[in-house]
Amino acid sequence: xxxxxxxxxxxxxxxxxxxxxxxxxxxxxxxxxxxxxxxxxxxxxxxxxxxxxxxxxxxxxxxxxxxxxxxxxxxxxxxxxxxxxxxxxxxxxxxxxxx
Amino acid sequence: xxxxxxxxxxxxxxxxxxxxxxxxxxxxxxxxxxxxxxxxxxxxxxxxxxxxxxxxxxxxxxxxxxxxxxxxxxxxxxxxxxxxxxxxxxxxxxxxxxxxxxxxxxxxxxxxxxxxxxxxxxxxxxxxxxxxxxxxxxxxxxxxxxxxxxxxxxxxxxxxxxxx
Numbered sequence: 172x173x174x175x176x177x178x179x180x181x182x183x184x185x186x187x188x189x190x191x192x193x194x195x196x197x198x199x200x201x202x203x204x205x206x207x208x209x210x211x212x213x214x215x216x217x218x219x220x221x222x223x224x225x226x227x228x229x230x231x232x233x234x235x236x237x238x239x240x241x242x243x244x245x246x247x248x249x250x251x252x253x254x255x256x257x258x259x260x261x262x263x264x265x266x267x268x269x270x
Numbered sequence: 271x272x273x274x275x276x277x278x279x280x281x282x283x284x285x286x287x288x289x290x291x292x293x294x295x296x297x298x299x300x301x302x303x304x305x306x307x308x309x310x311x312x313x314x315x316x317x318x319x320x321x322x323x324x325x326x327x328x329x330x331x332x333x334x335x336x337x338x339x340x341x342x343x344x345x346x347x348x349x350x351x352x353x354x355x356x357x358x359x360x361x362x363x364x365x366x367x368x369x370x371x372x373x374x375x376x377x378x379x380x381x382x383x384x385x386x387x388x389x390x391x392x393x394x395x396x397x398x399x400x401x402x403x404x405x406x407x408x409x410x411x412x413x414x415x416x417x418x419x420x421x422x423x424x425x426x427x428x429x430x431x432x433x434x
Contacts (some may be wrong), residue, residue: 172278174389177315178380180282184289184308186373191293193365199343200298203305206336207289210312221319224390226403229321230411233400236324236331237415241422243336247343248429254347263360 177218185211198250198260202243209239278318285311294359298344306337323397 184207191204213232220228254260257267288307295301313328359365404412 182376190369194359
């Protein structure tokens with residue numbers, strides 16, 4: 172397959188993830204959309220690395236995967252703490268910082 | 271239609287279908303299961319790009335770790351108050367328009383870009399080269415990654431502690 176096919180696939184997945192981030196009410200649902208967007212970026216990086224012959228894209232994908240796992244762990248810990256305090260994880264109800 | 275084209279088409283259909291299910295399913299728990307399918311399909315794309323090590327990492331960390339953590343978080347938040355797991359979406363039209371605009375913008379760049387050459391032949395084992403790069407040129411970022419993981423672990427522990 173040509174490089175363009177992988178890039179179009181990644182762009183589609185990125186757009187779908189963005190749709191999820193914009194439309195989900197639940198904070199966990201928003202996090203799922205972010206996961207999809209990060210995956211799309213990983214596909215791009217690996218495709219570019221494979222087609223240009225460099226290694227940096229693959230190494231960066233490895234780093235992104237590890238950092239994402241840490242981000243999900245901290246993010247969900249935050250969600251659980253917010254739920255303990257506010258009894259809700261609906262993003263629209265979390266307006267504590269609104270002026 | 272070569273074997274590679276057929277494999278790519280199959281993986282792409284699974285990836286796009288499960289991604290759509292992730293953002294459209296009203297039930298959040300089902301959305302997580304669809305996310306697992308999408309992550310495995312992404313690993314399939316890595317396999318098609320001759321990166322089997324990344325496929326393994328994807329399965330272990332994403333499909334194994336992330337999905338497990340998210341399922342735990344859903345059980346700890348939604349079930350405690352007996353709320354239903356259904357999570358309606360809002361701004362559906364606006365979200366669809368904005369996402370489509372982003373895709374069209376990216377696709378516009380892809381159309382204008384010069385056609386990429388054919389995929390170069392694989393020079394040796396990619397996993398071996400990746401391992402050498404991780405302890406060679408990328409040794410310092412690898413160490414920083416370890417520091418980041420420790421910090422994330424401490425942060426999650428700090429948030430999850432029972433008594434302040």
